[in-house]
Amino acid sequence: MAKKIKMVCYGVRKTEKLFFETLNKNYGYDLTLIEEYLTKDNIETAKGHEAVMVRANCDCYEQNLLKMKEYGVKYLLTRTVGYNHIDLKKAHELGFEMAYVPGYSPNAVSELAVSMGNGLLRNLFYSANHQQNHNFKIDDFMFAKEIRNSTIGIIGTGRIGYQAAKAWHGMGAKVLGYDIYESDQAKSILTYCDLKTLIKESDLISLHCPYIKEENYHLVDKNFLAKMKPGSVLINVVRGELMDLDAVYDAVKSGHLKGVGLDVLENESKVFFKDFAGKPTPDNITNKLLSLYPRIIVTPHIGSYTDEAVKNMIEITYENLKVILSGQECKNKI
Template sequence: MKFIIYNVRDDEIPFVEKWGRDHHVEVVTTTTTLNTETVNEAQGFDGVSCLQTIPYTKELFEAFHRMGIRYLALRNVGVDNIDRAAAKANDVTITNVPAYSPESIAEFAVMMALYLTRKVGYMRQQLQDQHEFHFSPEFMGRLISEQTVGIIGTGRIGRAAIHLFHGLGAKVIAYDKYPQKSTNGEFTYVDRLETLLNQSDIISLHMPATSDNHHLFNHEVFEEMKANAILINTARGSIVNTNDLIFALESGEIAAAGIDTLENESADLQDSRSTKKVADAELIKLSVMPNVLVTPHSAFHTTESVKNMVNISLNNLKAMVMGEKPANLIDEN
């Protein structure tokens, strides 16, 4: 039994090596992205582990089939970049890691909200651009406990974020197409998304990307939000129309944004060894705004998350190769 891990980062390697020793399985790592040009590296392996935001295409799964590879274990949650019909047609079984550390992403979302609420970006701009460093009345922020936080998506990550915002004293409301039965007294569901948009001072996104919510946050939605509203996106980039977001920030339709996931993320974003300079005009524009905090899809990145992503992914692969049912089939979670 032997596995290959694509897109491996330096921080993952110690956990990969330990898992291989503990389970007496040969695990080979490569820093390359999995695509039709690199899939030949998987020849002779029993399964593939991968972490990337670029597409897993029909052509890729056809290559899997030709090579006799039947198992792909993702090290992340999202499956919106997978041609699932093509995977099924080519007899490729796929697993993901639906809960590697909800708290890691939730804490990051709260950190972004605090950074933006207390106008830290304006303080940094004063020092970096104006070479000044002093107190300014313009930096006056607001307490989280003074605000209404709207959570969209109340799965594991959304509930973890709710718990943290509630702990800071915020009034928390939430919207989900499939609301859970219990709120533990920490939040209140609203029946309509428009209600959440109209009432929230901070809106934090925690739902998967689907065809239904592509560009859900666009010009019309930004117009419905409060002028002092802060948008936090640690979910998926496709949910927010980046061009409309920039307009909303520049025109004052909303006050600030924390963006950890971007539209059309390149493979370089998850490549810790990449030396390419940022060339995306929209990303550059967002990065220099004092009312924006933009990060490279890093909300998940804690020691606990990385360990769980590696271990759960490889456990899933081992179970599939041994003819057992893995815990995290994507068609069942």
């Protein structure tokens, strides 16, 4: 049993509360669960807690970090794989002990990628949009290539990319893969090739690579898109920074791409988790993308919003704190 400690957790959705409470029976933390994300406006809610648990889009930059330090917070845990929402330099300078979640259910994100991809390949979103207008005529755009006759390109063949490749392979598609680290496991269901070949031959490309600013910022740019097959589909459920969204908009608007599925945006903090009640968002490129619905589908970063993924993220974070409190070296230390 872990030491009794007060921890405030931000961004806890109603559907997640039961997981937080049930899993905590094995740890005994004194929890405060807050549905809102951590911002400068609600930082005072961290008062009286030694530990803070955050998720992506929580504000863990200098001003909030200074407040946390002032309030006596010692431990900063993020239940995410990425941690670019934390000013690491300042956090280390202030002496916070931090940890992250190295991974969670790979099926969660891969299932969303495959669902989006298949929906766009078979024109489901397009057809459903026609149905909403009481239009049941079949037009030329609805004509589809069967998935078993298609080539799927997977960029990044780690745990999530492998599961996506496995699903499409199971439907009979030819699957190509590109990764700087090739996986022997993945070789049983896909064929590795260079990036140029993958882009040229794929009917659908799904991104599953990590975002590394110095190496692949705007990997999908005007040049990348121009090399894609006319009428192909692009899926990004990883990181918004991997794509030049203006170039993506132009590629769909011109008809070069058939469709694009996005669960992430480069400026998503301006848009996601907010209701604009049918009015334009404050982000111009997002508004442009939305104008091309149903050929561009945008979901609000729901890739990890599944029972298994949430369970994994919470449990690993609880365990990270337990290890830190025990005085041992946490393998997931930031």
